[in-house]
Amino acid sequence: IDKKYKRNFSIIAHIDHGKSTIADRLIEMTHTVTSREMKSQILDSMDLEREKGITIKAQAVTLHYTAKDNNTYELNLIDTPGHVDFIYEVSRSLAACDGALLVVDAAQGIEAQTLANVYLALENDLEILPVVNKIDLPSADPDKVLLEVEDVIGLPTDNAALVSAKTGFGIDELLEKIVNFLPAPSGDENKPLKALIFDSHYDDFRGVITYIRIMDGSIKKGDKIVVMSTNKEFEVLELGRFVPKMQETDELQAGSVGYIVTGIKEIKDTQVGDTITLVNNRASSPLAGYRPALSMVFAGIYPISTDDYEDLKVALEKLQLNDASLTYQPETSVALGFGFRCGFLGLLHMEIIIERLRREFEIDLISTAPSVKYYVTMEGSTETKVIDNPAEFEDGRKIIEEPYIKGTIMVPKDYVGNVMELCQEKRGTFLNMSYIDENRVMIEYDLPLAEIVIDFYDKLKSKTKGYASFEYEFTGYKESNLVKVDILVSGEPVDAFSFIAHSDNAYTRGRLIAEKLKDVIPRQQFEIPIQAALGTKIIARTTIKALRKNVLAKCYGGDITRKKKLLEKQKEGKKRMKAIGNVEIPQEAFLAVLKLG
């Protein structure tokens, strides 16, 4: 197919505005899959993705569409992840496109993620086609949404499509608009090969499958290729397209999207954003915008039973095969024994990995509260250490720098006060506020990342009845007055409970956590004091009283099923407990530190 009949595009949208449903409709209308094969939301293939209702990994599908002009077009739809943790992957998926559909819910209007995605698309010079979805809803107000797109984003809406992905209304016109208003790929097949890696996955049989967009040149089976950031060389064993299953072809040319199989064994050899070229006809420079995966959030992961340590290691190895942004290294904790310090892109990424370890690998584990990466310089030293585990903070005077983000929040104006209060509480600095329409406001704050990874999002949702949307970008490191707070259980410091706090908040947090632990650690046969300490100074103390009755005493002999239930509940509780000294501490306690942070 001639380049002028190709369209490479993405769908960008705020979560739940209907990206996947629109993709399904486009696939259906172009008969790309038979109805039998048509699973709903074919692009979100992982179970967890489906369950959490979010798109994690970018994928691609090629559609063939015969337009009203009687030409058949090749439409490459590249799906993008739908969460801020994966913003870099989103930006690289967009870099593989020439255009984007900007989907906005007709009843909701523009949200924080809509705007963040538009900026990424504009940075990548994409042509943007606005699509107002869900116009079937009684509360839909497409005209208002179109005005928002013009006023807030500054995009013309003359060509905008109004659709209902649910009923299928407007999808045929949308296909025509994709063909008429999104640009054909530029690029020159006669130049040396430049292919952008926008995703990859590990296949047990074939090794790593790398998803590429050919920018210039062409690639054939048998070609010797080189990955430009690492200079590692490979041979192309197979290449093809997604229809949506992988289908072999002989050659991929400038403007095409497809996959290559090279016998690469490790996903970290084909990192998203990197450029592939030919060994014998090398491109002079790589494509712009590459950076290695960057972990932002760190936590210790420990097996409940020490017997599971090897299994956990193998599981992490396997997960990393498919996820270059997951990092881990062995770590020991006095309290928790042998485990791993893991690095994640963000909190959601962390939750997904932990959930997969539990479900797919059936490992019972405990995770510590997430932390960020601090830069620490001891007084009198010139060396700056990078520390991602609060337990590793040394005593003594030092300069500590922590990561900051710029957060954008969109919210109905009635909640502005609540949002500002929350941001203030989270050590935020106000940057800017503007009206989106007469009802909704956009607020920008400079915030420490550490405050975001704890429970910012949950709090924001509850303080705004779920109406706020939030998006952030990393801005850099700044010096902060931070201290380490230790928690002692029965006089023993529990390293896994140590946390870093701003000195203004250390007392309050120490006290909150001591109180919370008192509630979540079950009573035992003896009294358990819980203390929070700044260095050697105790700043808070609570006591868990000794146990008097056993659980069964409560149910007066009678009901046997009730008794059983109680015993089972107790057993269940046991499974997720870790003995520290002679005190049994449940997983909940480790998370309590997180929730109260």
Ligand code: GTP
């Ligand atoms: P993420 O993948 O989580 O980013 O969400 P998404 O943007 O892909 O949204 P999805 O397609 O999963 O749709 C979200 C919800 O909106 C689902 O319950 C859909 O059934 C519903 N929905 C999508 N399109 C329409 C529409 O045109 N009309 C109505 N009434 N509901 C729709």
